[in-house]
Amino acid sequence: MSAISVPQQRGQPRAQIGKYAAIMRINMQNSVAYAWDAAGQGIFIVLFIFIFSQLWRATFAAQDATVIGGLTLNQTLWYFVWAELIELTKIRVSFTIQDEVKDGSLAYTLGRPYNYVLYHLFSGLGAVGIRMIVVLVFGAAIALTQVGPLHTFRLETLPAVLLITLFAFLLDFCFSAGIGLLAFFFEDTSAFRLIYQKINFVLGGLLLPVDLLPDAVQSVARVLPFNLILYGPSKLLVAWDSAQFAQILALQIVWLAVLASGVALLFRFGARRVSINGG
Amino acid sequence: MARVLNEIGFVLHMIKLNLAGIMEYRASFVMQAVGMFINNGIYFVFWLLFFDRFQEIRGYEIEQIYLLFAIITLGWGLAFTTAGNAPQVAGLIAQGRLDYYLTLPRPVILHLLFSRMDAFSMGDLTFGVVAYLLTGRYDPLSIALFLLCTVFAAVIFICFRATAGCLSFFVGNATQWAGHLSQMMVTFSLYPMGLFQGTMRLVLYTLIPAGFVGAVPVEIVETHNPALVGALAGAALVSAAVLVLVFRLGLRRYESGSAINVNI
Numbered sequence: 139m140s141a142i143s144v145p146q147q148r149g150q151p152r153a154q155i156g157k158y159a160a161i162m163r164i165n166m167q168n169s170v171a172y173a174w175d176a177a178g179q180g181i182f183i184v185l186f187i188f189i190f191s192q193l194w195r196a197t198f199a200a201q202d203a204t205v206i207g208g209l210t211l212n213q214t215l216w217y218f219v220w221a222e223l224i225e226l227t228k229i230r231v232s233f234t235i236q237d238e239v240k241d242g243s244l245a246y247t248l249g250r251p252y253n254y255v256l257y258h259l260f261s262g263l264g265a266v267g268i269r270m271i272v273v274l275v276f277g278a279a280i281a282l283t284q285v286g287p288l289h290t291f292r293l294e295t296l297p298a299v300l301l302i303t304l305f306a307f308l309l310d311f312c313f314s315a316g317i318g319l320l321a322f323f324f325e326d327t328s329a330f331r332l333i334y335q336k337i338n339f340v341l342g343g344l345l346l347p348v349d350l351l352p353d354a355v356q357s358v359a360r361v362l363p364f365n366l367i368l369y370g371p372s373k374l375l376v377a378w379d380s381a382q383f384a385q386i387l388a389l390q391i392v393w394l395a396v397l398a399s400g401v402a403l404l405f406r407f408g409a410r411r412v413s414i415n416g417g
Numbered sequence: 418m419a420r421v422l423n424e425i426g427f428v429l430h431m432i433k434l435n436l437a438g439i440m441e442y443r444a445s446f447v448m449q450a451v452g453m454f455i456n457n458g459i460y461f462v463f464w465l466l467f468f469d470r471f472q473e474i475r476g477y478e479i480e481q482i483y484l485l486f487a488i489i490t491l492g493w494g495l496a497f498t499t500a501g502n503a504p505q506v507a508g509l510i511a512q513g514r515l516d517y518y519l520t521l522p523r524p525v526i527l528h529l530l531f532s533r534m535d536a537f538s539m540g541d542l543t544f545g546v547v548a549y550l551l552t553g554r555y556d557p558l559s560i561a562l563f564l565l566c567t568v569f570a571a572v573i574f575i576c577f578r579a580t581a582g583c584l585s586f587f588v589g590n591a592t593q594w595a596g597h598l599s600q601m602m603v604t605f606s607l608y609p610m611g612l613f614q615g616t617m618r619l620v621l622y623t624l625i626p627a628g629f630v631g632a633v634p635v636e637i638v639e640t641h642n643p644a645l646v647g648a649l650a651g652a653a654l655v656s657a658a659v660l661v662l663v664f665r666l667g668l669r670r671y672e673s674g675s676a677i678n679v680n681i
Contacts, residue, residue, distance in 0.1 A: 340466070
């Protein structure tokens, strides 16, 4: 008995998944070819971790403390390795979308059988893996030379940390895509990009773990989604807590729903403003 | 002397034209400048929060950070508001687009650097002034030294960025690496120099002169030390000499892209 193979119809779930998986696979292959480009990001993580190691070593010494904000110097530095890793390898799609909106090339993609925003998401995710590995090698190397291996690392919690990190990438993608789509309404979106980046630096926990912020700022930071992008995954890596994991994951899912809806609406309103002249 | 004055006049004229150019897109200009101001402000907040918790680190307190930020942002703003093409040098060389400058009867490097203005840097300019107001140093000598230091810092910023861009003459497209080097310099300069010791400190006063755009000016404004003013002026001169030398050496290896460009 043999089954007759029927070609997958457009719109069927399996065909949809296959389509985006193919986009991701192609970009993953591309990123292998350009793995050396990630070395540039690797240099930055070395730079930042070196500076942070000097800063925090001096701070721990000045305070005559072994634990600050619940973390030892060893944990603090590895916290920054993971936070910088996310910051340096995340999907930077806002420039691409802005350019495609401004030069009109977005119009060519509207008639194609894929969702414009999802296309960028999966092509970005395809490129993230290799970049993360390269940057992590650089980051881990400098951290090892400065403070040695992470003493609190537990291999069994790594899948959960990676899951939280994946959601962090998705949340950041929503912000990045949203900023790029603002090009429908503003000539230049660089200012929004800069401000978003710097908010992540402070309220996201890139420069200072959220636990070290003053109470008033901390309470604001914890209700906003930025800490779920950098602080959440990094804190769980260095100081695993099951209850905190569940809380962060739940908040990430809620914020993802909110932000993804915002991006979809922005794209729908923006696409109405596209006018196509000639070919 | 007449020639120097003539070239200064030329540079000022280009700055005037560039300003008129970016003012054509006024809304975009204001947005970029405000964006950069807020960008700096948020970074500044990090240090406020840090010192709120830890008070002092290797001789630096929040007052020194105000001054450090004031000098670096005003210096950076001055540098790239006026010489906005410095970050483009690597790309222009790699694409063989220096022909336009080579055919005109003006010093190539001056013409190249000052033929563009960066609207973002206006935000740095204004931020630098506001940050200085927070330092509370309103005596005329401190203000004069502050302004002088920012001019020297601007010269060093421009020369370092452009020299890094000149790597394109020797290694192909160095756009990314020139950007990385420049970013490295400004990142190191924004931290108290006391954090870095030994070889690293030597690098930060030579190969990547971050100490001369941050820590040295801070000490000058605080101590009014004339020897340090001389050292800073010397560093600015050396930066300019290195740029001219590297640019001249590189120009011998330059290959035209044969592209037809119209600079508007």
